[in-house]
Amino acid sequence: MNNHQIPRAVQWFVSSPQYTLLKTWGSSIYQEEEGIEAFVSLFPDRYSANDLAENSKRYNLENAYSCVKDYFSRQYGYQLSSELISNFNRMLNSLQNSGEEKKFIYMDELLQLSIIYFLTTMFIWDDQKEDDRAYGICFKHILGLMNQACIFGDPPSDRMYKEILSLLNGDTHIVDLAESCFWTIITFTLAHEAAHEYMGVMKKLEQKKTLNKVKEEFAADGIAYDMVLRNIMGEGNTPFHLENFTYLAPMMYMDFFDLYYYTDRVLYKKYVMMGDHPTPTDRKNALFKIVQDDKYDFDTEDGNDLYNCFLNSYDLYKDELLLKEQRGKLKAATFTERRNRMDE
Numbered sequence: 496m497n498n499h500q501i502p503r504a505v506q507w508f509v510s511s512p513q514y515t516l517l518k519t520w521g522s523s524i525y526q527e528e529e530g531i532e533a534f535v536s537l538f539p540d541r542y543s544a545n546d547l548a549e550n551s552k553r554y555n556l557e558n559a560y561s562c563v564k565d566y567f568s569r570q571y572g573y574q575l576s577s578e579l580i581s582n583f584n585r586m587l588n589s590l591q592n593s594g595e596e597k598k599f600i601y602m603d604e605l606l607q608l609s610i611i612y613f614l615t616t617m618f619i620w621d622d623q624k625e626d627d628r629a630y631g632i633c634f635k636h637i638l639g640l641m642n643q644a645c646i647f648g649d650p651p652s653d654r655m656y657k658e659i660l661s662l663l664n665g666d667t668h669i670v671d672l673a674e675s676c677f678w679t680i681i682t683f684t685l686a687h688e689a690a691h692e693y694m695g696v697m698k699k700l701e702q703k704k705t706l707n708k709v710k711e712e713f714a715a716d717g718i719a720y721d722m723v724l725r726n727i728m729g730e731g732n733t734p735f736h737l738e739n740f741t742y743l744a745p746m747m748y749m750d751f752f753d754l755y756y757y758t759d760r761v762l763y764k765k766y767v768m769m770g771d772h773p774t775p776t777d778r779k780n781a782l783f784k785i786v787q788d789d790k791y792d793f794d795t796e797d798g799n800d801l802y803n804c805f806l807n808s809y810d811l812y813k814d815e816l817l818l819k820e821q822r823g824k825l826k827a828a829t830f831t832e833r834r835n836r837m838d839e
């Protein structure tokens with residue numbers, strides 16, 4: 496038998512398990528050095544490259560996941576076994592999988608970069624809403640983020656990053672607010688996925704009937720939010736503490752998805768089918784109920800103020816998008832053919 500008679504592409508005749516797929520597909524677009532360089536040149540008097548490099552050793556996905564592991568072992572006496580994987584696969588998603596091959600939690604880099612970009616722009620918008628130029632730029636960036644990144648999976652361009660960061664005018668306060676909320680959202684999301692592992696194992700042990708999917712999503716949010724609120728109150732020995740004023744950041748996360756679906760409806764008349772997931776609004780309302788419990792006791796004033804600022808931008812975006820749509824001013828930003836191809 497010569498070589499040509501032996502099959503040479505057998506690997507493509509089996510369906511790839513999800514773990515291998517997510518671990519090996521896509522590539523990372525994480526650029527630590529470039530990010531440090533950009534910030535040193537943007538805020539020369541404020542940050543040194545060394546300080547920024549030190550901070551990224553401390554604030555990273557692995558350490559956020561350590562906080563989550565620490566919480567599960569303290570609160571439930573349970574050691575999480577999911578491996579954490581993160582890559583760029585153009586999916587606005589995180590997930591937990593307990594398949595045959597291996598337990599893992601996957602968080603796409605697209606989700607991470609979209610959240611930090613979103614928060615930064617929303618806070619700048621509220622801060623500079625009286626300035627017509629800044630107002631227009633912020634609207635354009637939230638629209639661009641929702642339309643290009645969330646719907647189509649294209650990260651913002653270099654030019655977009657430069658434009659939004661230049662609006663900061665050296666104001667590091669907004670960066671700090673956005674980053675603090677970002678880490679709360681990341682930790683919340685990892686804890687939500689970890690809760691799926693935990694609940695899955697418990698169900699097997701107790702031979703309980705499976706919760707229905709919607710109930711399981713609410714339960715995972717409940718565990719994740721408990722983790723965040725306890726961290727805020729200073730419980731646990733974690734690599735980093737989440738700030739008081741970020742306690743409503745998980746609500747901003749729900750609003751982020753809400754604006755994404757809203758944009759899809761306005762531009763493309765698409766209605767996202769939630770399937771077995773509750774809507775972002777239902778999840779947000781459930782989170783508000785949790786935080787009212789007396790066992791969570793900390794100062795909420797700054798957090799409420801920050802969420803109100805966020806909601807100002809949220810309302811501005813919704814109104815502005817609809818108004819522009821009615822006036823036919825969104826044609827250049829509407830890629831209907833490309834959007835339709837995604838549903839095929």
Ligand SMILES: [Zn+2]
Pocket residue numbers: 687688691712715
């Ligand atoms: Zn879930």
